[in-house]
Amino acid sequence: MGRAEAIEYSGFDHKRRQVIALGVPSLGMVPLRWVKSFYEMRMPTNRGVVHIYCEGKEVGDARNDIVARALDWQAQRPDTDMLGVFFLDDDVLPHPEALVKLMSHNRAIVSGLYFMKYQVPTPLVLMDEGHGVVSWRPGEVLECAAHGMGLTYIAMEVFKRLRDETDLGVDQFGNPAWFKTLKDEHVLDARGQRVISNYTEDVYFLKRAQALGYQPAVDTSAQAFGWHWHQRERRAYPIKQWAEWTEKGTITWDGDNGAQVVWGSELAVVA
Numbered sequence: 666m667g668r669a670e671a672i673e674y675s676g677f678d679h680k681r682r683q684v685i686a687l688g689v690p691s692l693g694m695v696p697l698r699w700v701k702s703f704y705e706m707r708m709p710t711n712r713g714v715v716h717i718y719c720e721g722k723e724v725g726d727a728r729n730d731i732v733a734r735a736l737d738w739q740a741q742r743p744d745t746d747m748l749g750v751f752f753l754d755d756d757v758l759p760h761p762e763a764l765v766k767l768m769s770h771n772r773a774i775v776s777g778l779y780f781m782k783y784q785v786p787t788p789l790v791l792m793d794e795g796h797g798v799v800s801w802r803p804g805e806v807l808e809c810a811a812h813g814m815g816l817t818y819i820a821m822e823v824f825k826r827l828r829d830e831t832d833l834g835v836d837q838f839g840n841p842a843w844f845k846t847l848k849d850e851h852v853l854d855a856r857g858q859r860v861i862s863n864y865t866e867d868v869y870f871l872k873r874a875q876a877l878g879y880q881p882a883v884d885t886s887a888q889a890f891g892w893h894w895h896q897r898e899r900r901a902y903p904i905k906q907w908a909e910w911t912e913k914g915t916i917t918w919d920g921d922n923g924a925q926v927v928w929g930s931e932l933a934v935v936a
Contacts, residue, residue, distance in 0.1 A: 681744055681745065681746050682713060682742075682744065682745045682746070683711070683712050683713065683745070683746045683748055684712060684713035684714065684715055684739075684745055684746070684747055684748065685709065685712055685713070685714050685715070685747075685748050685749055685750070685751055685764075685768075686714075686715050686717050686731065686732075686734075686735035686738070686747060686749070686750045686751070687714050687715065687716050687717065687750075687751050687753065687764075688717045688718075688719070688728070688731035688732070688735070688750050688751065688752050688753070689716070689717070689718045689719070689731075689752075689753055689754070689755060690719050690722070690724050690727030690728055690731065690752070690754060690755070691718065691719070691720050691721075691727075691754075691755040692720070692721065692755075693720050693721060694755070694896060695755045696755075696756070696894055696896050698758055698894060699755055699756065699757075699758055699894060702758040702759055702761075703753070703759075705761045706759060706761055706763065706764060707761050707762055707764070707765055708764065708765075709764065709765055709768055712748070713745075715735070715738055715747075717731045717734050717735060717738075719731050722838075723846065724844075724846070724866055725836070725842075725844040725845050725846045725866030725869070726836050726837065726838060726840070726844075728752065728814065728843065728844040728866060728870075729836050729838070729840040729841065729842060729843055729844055730838065730840055731750060731752070732750055732824050732840075732841075732843055733840040733841065735747055735750055735821070736821075736824070736825075739821075747821050748820065748821060749768075749818055749819055749820040749821050750818070750819050750821070750824070751764050751767070751817070751818045751819075752814050752815060752816070752817045752818075752819070753815065753816060754814075754815030754816070756815070756893060756894045756895070756896070757779055757815040757816050757891040757892070757893060757894070758891055758892040758893075758894050758901060759777065759816055759891045760777075760887065760888050760889065760890055760891065760932070762888040762889075763777050763816060763888065763889055763890075763891065764818065765888075766884060766886065766888040766889045767817075767818040767884060767889055768818055770806065770882075770884065772820075772880075772882055773819070773820040773822065773823050773879050774817070774818075774819050774820070774823060774871070774874060774879050774880070774881050774882065775806070775817070775818055775881075775882050775883070775884055776812040776813065776814070776816055776817040776818075776881070776882070776883045776884070776889075777816035777817070777883070777884055777889035777890060777891050778790070778816075778883055778884065778885045778889060778890050778891070779813060779815065779816055779890070779891040779892065779893045779902075780893050780902045780903045781893070781902065782893055782895050782902045783902070784904070786902075786903040786904075786905065786906075788801065788883075789812055789813030789815075789893075790807065790809050790811075790812050790813075790883050791809060791810045791811040791812065791868070792809055792810055793810050800921070801883075801885055802885070802920065802926075803885050803886070803887070803918050803920075803926040803928070804885060804886050804887075804926075805885055806882050806883070806884050806885070807882060807883045807884075807885055808880055808881070808882045809881050809882065809883055810871070810875075810881065811867060811868045811871045811872070811881060812867065812871070812881055812882075812883050813867055814844075814866065814867035814870070815891070815893075816889075816891045823874055823877075823879055824843055826877055827841075827843055827873060827874065827877065828841050828843070830877065831873065831876075831877070843870055843873075844866040844867070844869060844870045845864075845866060845869045845870075846864070846865060846866045846869070847864040847869060886931075887916075887928040887931040887932055888931065890916075890928075892907065906918075910932075914929070914932070915927055915928060915929045915932070916928040916932065
């Protein structure tokens with residue numbers, strides 16, 4: 666081969682790798698139904714997934730542990746972008762498309778829909794201080810004051826801003842206290858007066874995130890739905906829909922004016 670008149674070369678680095686932390690807080694009693702649902706979940710295309718488990722800690726401390734380890738994981742890999750944390754509690758049975766569906770909204774905070782373990786059907790959605798959701802239409806993205814954290818995607822920027830721009834303090838293990846369960850604690854209200862406060866760790870986190878301008882929301886579609894499994898009772902909540910699902914493979918929601926919404930084929934292989 667002869668020499669060229671001139672040589673022009675340009676080289677480009679590969680795109681930065683993007684990953685998601687899948688965080689599972691647990692007390693160590695994981696039902697086989699959950700394992701099945703976990704294995705069937707579809708992961709986002711062209712995204713890596715890092716599994717982070719925390720067993721034995723109180724749920725707020727466990728979530729702090731997961732977020733801290735996710736941030737540490739990225740810090741040790743400067744060529745990698747950690748996009749966010751997907752919390753999946755060990756008693757929530759997700760739809761196979763749950764994570765992909767939640768990420769499709771490009772929201773900083775978004776949860777799937779699941780219900781409290783109450784006899785009266787009660788979605789884990791709060792519309793204002795201490796009050797549950799009054800009504801919702803299956804399929805909508807419902808903006809709210811707070812929601813459960815057991816089926817939730819949160820962008821990493823939220824945790825970083827809370828750490829860098831607010832006085833988080835630390836939990837008993839020395840991690841930033843993004844989450845904290847308040848039980849009969851004395852705090853200052855908006856007028857500077859001391860009041861007794863009780864918050865679950867999810868409400869505590871979301872109130873602080875809202876102060877930075879982030880809006881919590883719940884995707885109420887079939888693909889973002891999760892069963893809340895009760896291991897001792899060997900059934901999931903809401904009970905009426907669980908009974909229908911196990912018998913017919915459908916889920917029916919009662920709407921306004923007697924209208925009903927029936928989920929069928931879109932349920933795929935839920936639970």
